[in-house]
Amino acid sequence: MGGFPELFLERVGKPLGRGVLLKDVSNFRIGGPADFFFEAGTESDLRAALGAAREGGVRRYVMGGGFNLLFDDAGYRGLLIKVGLRGMTVETASESGFLFRAASGESAGDLLKFAVARGCGGLEFLAGIPGTVGGAVFGNAGAFGRAVGDVLEDALVLGADGRAVRAGRDDLEFSYRHSKLKSRHDILLEATFRLRSGDPAAVEAKIAEYLALRAEKHPPKKTAYAGSYFKNPARPDGTKLAAGHLLEQVGARGMRVGGAAVSACHCNFLVNEADASAADVLALAAELKARVKARFGIELEEEVIFLPADGPSL
Numbered sequence: 001m002g003g004f005p006e007l008f009l010e011r012v013g014k015p016l017g018r019g020v021l022l023k024d025v026s027n028f029r030i031g032g033p034a035d036f037f038f039e040a041g042t043e044s045d046l047r048a049a050l051g052a053a054r055e056g057g058v059r060r061y062v063m064g065g066g067f068n069l070l071f072d073d074a075g076y077r078g079l080l081i082k083v084g085l086r087g088m089t090v091e092t093a094s095e096s097g098f099l100f101r102a103a104s105g106e107s108a109g110d111l112l113k114f115a116v117a118r119g120c121g122g123l124e125f126l127a128g129i130p131g132t133v134g135g136a137v138f139g140n141a142g143a144f145g146r147a148v149g150d151v152l153e154d155a156l157v158l159g160a161d162g163r164a165v166r167a168g169r170d171d172l173e174f175s176y177r178h179s180k181l182k183s184r185h186d187i188l189l190e191a192t193f194r195l196r197s198g199d200p201a202a203v204e205a206k207i208a209e210y211l212a213l214r215a216e217k218h219p220p221k222k223t224a225y226a227g228s229y230f231k232n233p234a235r236p237d238g239t240k241l242a243a244g245h246l247l248e249q250v251g252a253r254g255m256r257v258g259g260a261a262v263s264a265c266h267c268n269f270l271v272n273e274a275d276a277s278a279a280d281v282l283a284l285a286a287e288l289k290a291r292v293k294a295r296f297g298i299e300l301e302e303e304v305i306f307l308p309a310d311g312p313s314l
């Protein structure tokens with residue numbers, strides 16, 4: 001890969017991070033060195049970085065806040081781009097509702113605060129979900145029966161051909177923890193949300209209620225993990241099962257491999273308790289999946305995204 005940092009500097013005008021430890025940019029606190037790392041604070045930096053990777057034949061992957069990712073012990077053989085685009089605006093405001101536009105690198109929590117400060121309801125379910133707008137749209141983040149796809153009006157996405165296209169909610173094909181961004185690997189630049197005016201006291205009360213429910217279930221704030229490890233599976237008739245409940249029944253509570261453990265709070269949280277490696281987490285997850293498959297015939301699917309060192313170039 002000789003020469004890529006020079007090419008990057010020439011094309012982007014900013015230097016690359018080299019050998020950045022991915023455990024320092026992931027809430028799991030796991031991951032070896034990425035060959036190259038860059039935080040793109042503007043759309044033109046992002047485009048230039050993507051262009052440099054294409055020109056230099058370097059594998060690349062984008063990330064937001066690193067709250068849903070498990071990085072490899074061997075790091076990443078390519079360019080990891082942290083999308084740091086900023087900006088939030090109220091597009092339209094009327095008695096019936098509001099359109100809010102947020103850049104993909106804004107945190108979902110800041111978007112919620114921004115909306116609440118302007119008397120808007122509809123995003124309360126985001127309270128306590130860490131990460132960026134980009135990550136939230138990518139994975140249709142949600143809680144308490146609501147998800148991003150319910151409130152998204154449209155989005156500006158950058159395709160592999162370098163064209164930015166405005167996509168409506170239906171184009172993004174949202175479903176449980178899924179959007180079309182997952183299958184097409186387009187990059188979200190910004191999203192517009194349709195919100196309703198809400199009684200500030202009622203909105204604040206809902207947020208407080210959700211945060212209290214989370215505090216009961218989730219491990220302490222500083223815990224190194226990535227939220228629910230597995231998706232909740234559905235029966236053939238469509239009814240949802242709780243992955244945590246299935247895991248509980250196969251004896252997951254207290255299980256560990258190396259430094260990785262099943263959280264004492266909830267069996268669907270795998271936590272890095274003591275310098276866990278990605279290999280520890282993956283081995284623990286594989287054992288849990290095998291037990292659930294053997295007992296219930298159900299194939300659990302990961303919600304947390306593992307990025308192998310020589311993983312896809314997205």
Ligand SMILES: Cc1cc2nc3c(=O)[nH]c(=O)nc-3n(C[C@H](O)[C@H](O)[C@H](O)COP(=O)(O)OP(=O)(O)OC[C@H]3O[C@@H](n4cnc5c(N)ncnc54)[C@H](O)[C@@H]3O)c2cc1C
Nearest residue numbers: 064065066067068069131132134135136141142187188227
């Ligand atoms: C304590 C805790 C609680 C959580 N609770 C919930 C919850 O209740 N509900 C829930 O749904 N999730 C939850 N999560 C998981 C996580 O917060 C969400 O998945 C969040 O949306 C991830 O955002 P991120 O910016 O950190 O994404 P990252 O982890 O950085 O990336 C996740 C994926 O999104 C892609 N991505 C990121 N930005 C972009 C972009 N701009 N364009 C295209 N692709 C992009 C990345 O390539 C990657 O594949 C929780 C996690 C933690 C640690």
